[in-house]
Amino acid sequence: MLESKSLQKYRQMRNRYRDALIINPIMTGGIVPKEVWERLVEERWVRIGYTICFDCLKGRSSLISKPPIRSFLEDVAKFFGGDRAEHTFGCRAAQFAVMKAISDYVDREGSEKHAKIVLADPLCHYTTVIAAEMNNLRVVEPPHSGYPEYKVRAEDFQTKIEEIKRETGKLPGLVAVTHVDPYHGNLNPVKEVGKLCEEYDIPYMVNAAYTAGVMPVNMRDFNADFLTVSAHKSMASLGPLGFLLTNCEWNEKVFEASKAVLEWSGRTFGNKILSIFGCSVGGVPLISAMYSFPHVVERVRRWEEEVNKARWFIREMENLGDIMLLGEKPHRHHLLHFETPIFWEISKRHKRRGFFLADDMIKKGIVGLHRGLSKHIKLSLYGLEWDEVKRVRDSFYEIAERYVRKFNLDYPLPKRG
Amino acid sequence: MLESKSLQKYRQMRNRYRDALIINPIMTGGIVPKEVWERLVEERWVRIGYTICFDCLKGRSSLISKPPIRSFLEDVAKFFGGDRAEHTFGCRAAQFAVMKAISDYVDREGSEKHAKIVLADPLCHYTTVIAAEMNNLRVVEPPHSGYPEYKVRAEDFQTKIEEIKRETGKLPGLVAVTHVDPYHGNLNPVKEVGKLCEEYDIPYMVNAAYTAGVMPVNMRDFNADFLTVSAHKSMASLGPLGFLLTNCEWNEKVFEASKAVLEWSGRTFGNKILSIFGCSVGGVPLISAMYSFPHVVERVRRWEEEVNKARWFIREMENLGDIMLLGEKPHRHHLLHFETPIFWEISKRHKRRGFFLADDMIKKGIVGLHRGLSKHIKLSLYGLEWDEVKRVRDSFYEIAERYVRKFNLDYPLPKRG
Numbered sequence: 056m057l058e059s060k061s062l063q064k065y066r067q068m069r070n071r072y073r074d075a076l077i078i079n080p081i082m083t084g085g086i087v088p089k090e091v092w093e094r095l096v097e098e099r100w101v102r103i104g105y106t107i108c109f110d111c112l113k114g115r116s117s118l119i120s121k122p123p124i125r126s127f128l129e130d131v132a133k134f135f136g137g138d139r140a141e142h143t144f145g146c147r148a149a150q151f152a153v154m155k156a157i158s159d160y161v162d163r164e165g166s167e168k169h170a171k172i173v174l175a176d177p178l179c180h181y182t183t184v185i186a187a188e189m190n191n192l193r194v195v196e197p198p199h200s201g202y203p204e205y206k207v208r209a210e211d212f213q214t215k216i217e218e219i220k221r222e223t224g225k226l227p228g229l230v231a232v233t234h235v236d237p238y239h240g241n242l243n244p245v246k247e248v249g250k251l252c253e254e255y256d257i258p259y260m261v262n263a264a265y266t267a268g269v270m271p272v273n274m275r276d277f278n279a280d281f282l283t284v285s286a287h288k289s290m291a292s293l294g295p296l297g298f299l300l301t302n303c304e305w306n307e308k309v310f311e312a313s314k315a316v317l318e319w320s321g322r323t324f325g326n327k328i329l330s331i332f333g334c335s336v337g338g339v340p341l342i343s344a345m346y347s348f349p350h351v352v353e354r355v356r357r358w359e360e361e362v363n364k365a366r367w368f369i370r371e372m373e374n375l376g377d378i379m380l381l382g383e384k385p386h387r388h389h390l391l392h393f394e395t396p397i398f399w400e401i402s403k404r405h406k407r408r409g410f411f412l413a414d415d416m417i418k419k420g421i422v423g424l425h426r427g428l429s430k431h432i433k434l435s436l437y438g439l440e441w442d443e444v445k446r447v448r449d450s451f452y453e454i455a456e457r458y459v460r461k462f463n464l465d466y467p468l469p470k471r472g
Numbered sequence: 473m474l475e476s477k478s479l480q481k482y483r484q485m486r487n488r489y490r491d492a493l494i495i496n497p498i499m500t501g502g503i504v505p506k507e508v509w510e511r512l513v514e515e516r517w518v519r520i521g522y523t524i525c526f527d528c529l530k531g532r533s534s535l536i537s538k539p540p541i542r543s544f545l546e547d548v549a550k551f552f553g554g555d556r557a558e559h560t561f562g563c564r565a566a567q568f569a570v571m572k573a574i575s576d577y578v579d580r581e582g583s584e585k586h587a588k589i590v591l592a593d594p595l596c597h598y599t600t601v602i603a604a605e606m607n608n609l610r611v612v613e614p615p616h617s618g619y620p621e622y623k624v625r626a627e628d629f630q631t632k633i634e635e636i637k638r639e640t641g642k643l644p645g646l647v648a649v650t651h652v653d654p655y656h657g658n659l660n661p662v663k664e665v666g667k668l669c670e671e672y673d674i675p676y677m678v679n680a681a682y683t684a685g686v687m688p689v690n691m692r693d694f695n696a697d698f699l700t701v702s703a704h705k706s707m708a709s710l711g712p713l714g715f716l717l718t719n720c721e722w723n724e725k726v727f728e729a730s731k732a733v734l735e736w737s738g739r740t741f742g743n744k745i746l747s748i749f750g751c752s753v754g755g756v757p758l759i760s761a762m763y764s765f766p767h768v769v770e771r772v773r774r775w776e777e778e779v780n781k782a783r784w785f786i787r788e789m790e791n792l793g794d795i796m797l798l799g800e801k802p803h804r805h806h807l808l809h810f811e812t813p814i815f816w817e818i819s820k821r822h823k824r825r826g827f828f829l830a831d832d833m834i835k836k837g838i839v840g841l842h843r844g845l846s847k848h849i850k851l852s853l854y855g856l857e858w859d860e861v862k863r864v865r866d867s868f869y870e871i872a873e874r875y876v877r878k879f880n881l882d883y884p885l886p887k888r889g
Contacts, residue, residue: 057547062766068539068759070515072526085521092518098487101509101518104502104704104711104757109489109839122485130474144561144712147749155606177737181730184741185750188732189572196736287521287755294521294755295561295712313598315605319613320594324601332564333602338704338711340521340755342485349479422526 079423080390080435084289091346136273137300146264146285149299150186152330156309158190170225178236209247234266239382240390249278270358292344389437401458402429496840497807497852501706508763553690554717563681563702566716567603569747573726575607587642595653626664651683656799657807666695687775709761806854818875819846
């Protein structure tokens with residue numbers, strides 16, 4: 056029996072970060088514009104779980120025309136250069152559908168040519184590995200260049216393909232490349248790897264979780280068979296929501312309908328797509344993505360400004376002293392990973408240890424540093440106004456200054472640029 | 473290139489059913505209380521995709537303590553009589569996780585005793601079949617009693633188990649029973665089947681998508697190993713969201729962590745649960761379910777009132793003339809399926825054909841009948857106030873009266889009780 060006292064805590068839940076400035080790289084591309092969430096409320100899309108299903112005639116959300124989900128998915132496909140898009144329960148579920156299609160393909164017809172191996176970049180997101188593991192595919196990685204740049208080269212993919220060929224007599228069943236790696240924000244050589252995949256005839260997936268919706272992404276330019284997208288990460292959408300895009304060659308295999316025929320009742324479910332659980336529900340996250348879509352299309356055109364913002368911020372941080380950006384330079388993405396020995400030194404003396412940095416930033420109204428970490432920090436200024444970007448910079452400076460004084464550390468007091 | 477004109481339609485989307493009374497059986501248990509969605513906005517949980525992840529320290533939503541997700545899942549487990557609960561991308565994803573665990577179990581260790589067969593009730597939801605199909609499990613059904621009651625008996629499960637034993641020399645890998653069938657609202661004999669499963673030693677799943685959160689449900693009473701729950705269907709929650717509950721015996725198998733060790737980078741993801749894509753994100757649907765939970769716990773205690781409401785409505789509809797409830801009588805669930813020859817006769821003469829009924833109801837501010845159907849209708853009055861229930865009854869009467877007169881049909885004009 057549940058006590059009503061213990062239930063009270065759910066009624067009383069507060070959002071501690073209700074008004075905070077957000078700098079977590081997984082979050083900044085998923086901030087929902089105020090006018091969008093206001094519309095969600097005004098129109099009462101938040102009133103009910105199955106909010107999009109009132110006019111569902113065919114039993115699948117992607118076929119609904121009121122609201123215009125079907126045409127939205129066509130526009131999403133067009134926007135990212137695919138032939139077809141389906142919405143999914145997030146980018147992880149999109150990757151799952153791809154891996155399932157590959158695993159089924161190898162089992163059914165491709166086993167002479169392709170092995171149940173995914174060749175993935177060594178800094179791919181964990182969801183790529185999980186999706187492979189769920190489908191009994193082994194993940195093999197080419198190396199990266201290591202500290203401090205962690206770059207992955209197309210030629211290392213080629214070397215690895217040749218190695219797999221020698222070892223198994225077959226090609227990998229899939230090459231998967233994360234468009235931008237989630238550790239350091241490096242843009243991977245997706246076009247060059249796409250060319251390789253074309254030459255070798257290997258199915259090719261680009262995971263654009265951190266890029267599609269913030270910067271220009273066209274899967275045709277990458278020569279990709281599959282593009283996986285996260286709406287809550289990079290399309291200014293509530294979660295969980297993602298998209299899977301494919302080309303003509305693969306769309307029927309990936310979006311294969313259920314073939315089950317029940318022996319006794321004779322029931323069949325020919326409108327249901329197997330790899331996305333029949334129908335991916337959508338709910339209020341899908342409505343939020345639709346409202347946000349014009350904004351997303353527009354903001355992608357201003358990507359250069361975002362890159363410049365990131366580069367300005369990198370210079371400012373490195374000027375603070377004993378701070379260095381990891382990953383490629385010049386940097387080409389909003390995900391920033393700094394090595395911060397200065398904060399590490401402070402943490403050794405601080406009673407809150409590694410937690411001091413995120414906590415002090417929160418006191419300044421800025422949330423998103425991983426709590427507990429001070430030796431390395433990851434952050435993003437994507438979508439912030441310039442005065443907000445400067446506020447973030449100033450906050451780091453103030454925190455550094457304060458503790459360099461307090462603990463009498465052997466650092467020159469940082470000078471702002 | 474997307475034209476800005478075509479994008480305008482997303483900005484301008486309206487919810488046609490913003491203020492309508494909802495009677496769709498998939499929806500009524502998922503209506504979010506006004507105070508809940510108001511809190512979602514006041515606290516700005518709708519501001520961002522990854523709204524619950526600010527204080528995630530371990531890389532999995534179900535381990536987060538701020539907001540209290542971890543304790544919420546413990547309370548959900550307690551509420552439904554399970555040993556452990558994880559949130560999922562809906563009940564379909566919960567069923568997928570179960571079927572994956574069963575499929576893996578049979579492959580790895582159970583193949584001498586268990587076959588890759590799911591014995592499921594013949595009126596199970598399509599997502600049960602899809603989840604089985606995704607995991608290469610064959611679905612076998614016992615029969616139901618047919619028109620007009622469509623009852624399924626525990627002894628027919630036993631007959632089928634014996635048949636499977638004879639044919640394959642093995643037991644089914646799983647018995648799956650839908651607590652209430654989604655076609656007619658019949659309560660299935662979940663306890664009796666549970667006893668059978670115990671005797672035969674067959675893993676047992678109860679799909680409580682339409683019951684957990686509206687009526688008392690305790691998986692221990694059913695002797696179930698797995699309980700699958702839909703939050704957007706029956707827990708007053710935004711979607712997509714569901715829960716998977718298990719007992720001690722199965723929880724480590726179903727919620728097995730990723731075992732992948734990447735060969736080059738050495739990366740591992742030991743906090744990530746394989747069958748739920750590592751981490752099931754949660755997002756604003758999870759927050760809505762947490763706010764709604766005290767309300768859900770409380771409303772389940774008033775289930776008898778809901779059953780009485782449904783029975784009153786059945787009598788009223790059957791009094792209308794030439795209308796009959798399908799499924800068991802007395803009825804024990806809010807999902808009602810009527811055979812309505814009177815509306816079928818009208819549809820033959822109406823220029824909108826089968827669409828007239830749902831359309832006319834919408835004109836009266838009542839939404840949720842399947843558009844296009846008039847020979848049979850499915851509806852639910854769950855959670856409606858009595859004046860609203862009467863409004864629904866009156867609307868059917870008014871529509872029937874109107875067309876019986878207009879088309880001069882050979883029906884006695886209906887009398888309201």
